[in-house]
Amino acid sequence: MAEELSNKAVPKHIAIIMDGNGRWAKKRGLPRTAGHKAGGKTVEKICEEAYRAGVEYVTLYAFSTENWSRPKEEVDMLMDLLRNYLSDSLNNAKKNNMRVRVIGDRSKLDPDIIKKIEETEEASKDYTGLRLQIAINYGGKDEITRAMKKIAEEVREGKIDPADIDQDVIEAHLDTAGLPAPDLLIRTSGEQRLSNFLLWQTAYSEFYFPDTLWPDFSKKDLLEAIDYYNTRDRRYGGVR
Numbered sequence: 001m002a003e004e005l006s007n008k009a010v011p012k013h014i015a016i017i018m019d020g021n022g023r024w025a026k027k028r029g030l031p032r033t034a035g036h037k038a039g040g041k042t043v044e045k046i047c048e049e050a051y052r053a054g055v056e057y058v059t060l061y062a063f064s065t066e067n068w069s070r071p072k073e074e075v076d077m078l079m080d081l082l083r084n085y086l087s088d089s090l091n092n093a094k095k096n097n098m099r100v101r102v103i104g105d106r107s108k109l110d111p112d113i114i115k116k117i118e119e120t121e122e123a124s125k126d127y128t129g130l131r132l133q134i135a136i137n138y139g140g141k142d143e144i145t146r147a148m149k150k151i152a153e154e155v156r157e158g159k160i161d162p163a164d165i166d167q168d169v170i171e172a173h174l175d176t177a178g179l180p181a182p183d184l185l186i187r188t189s190g191e192q193r194l195s196n197f198l199l200w201q202t203a204y205s206e207f208y209f210p211d212t213l214w215p216d217f218s219k220k221d222l223l224e225a226i227d228y229y230n231t232r233d234r235r236y237g238g239v240r
């Protein structure tokens with residue numbers, strides 16, 4: 001497998017919309033929450049495999065700004081899962097040498113979750129392995145709106161001249177500032193939409209939509225996604 005991978009172009013940054021937990025549970029006659037639990041187990045496995053394959057950045061969509069409209073029990077359960085994940089993430093990050101960063105509007109999260117996010121980011125900031133971004137209360141439109149507000153504030157304070165606002169300035173005010181754009185976006189479960197994920201950053205990403213439900217997404221599925229990426233002819237508007 002290692003030799004096979006060595007001939008491949010490996011996407012530097014993979015973004016994943018982890019979808020299909022509810023359908024996975026329904027198929028088994030289980031509550032949706034069981035699907036989320038199973039989906040949580042897939043996360044570590046896929047991060048490890050991505051890094052082994054040579055991927056440097058993984059960004060995972062864990063909870064969208066729209067997901068608050070789900071039934072309260074489900075939202076509470078998802079927040080509990082995130083709590084547990086973040087509690088374990090200190091150990092996980094250490095074990096896998098992962099640098100963890102959370103994107104999204106964290107100010108709307110419970111204070112204990114915010115604290116765990118800050119602790120994880122601080123403790124893992126010097127790790128040199130995979131760079132993992134977790135999107136929590138994240139929406140692309142919300143991210144761009146918050147960036148615009150920050151820029152407007154800096155204009156008002158006289159720090160930026162409106163004439164100098166360009167794409168680099170906007171990017172520097174997004175939650176993903178400093179990260180390369182995703183080369184490959186994967187959405188599991190067969191749905192083919194962005195659902196407000198990384199609207200700005202996916203301008204030139206390749207999209208891959210496997211039917212596999214997220215809890216079933218395996219190392220093999222990830223390598224197939226990388227194979228798919230290798231069949232694409234990336235042009236960025238130019239010719240080849």
Ligand code: IPE
Pocket residue numbers: 018019020021022023024062063067078189
């Ligand atoms: C994705 O699985 C997980 C989150 C949105 C948090 P879903 O819960 O959307 O699963 P489906 O789409 O109902 O199968």
Ligand code: IPE
Pocket residue numbers: 017018019020061062063064067191193195
């Ligand atoms: C997108 O999935 C959000 C996450 C995976 C966290 P959804 O399942 O919530 O998206 P829609 O509602 O089907 O578009």
Ligand code: MG
Pocket residue numbers: 019020021
């Ligand atoms: Mg869904």
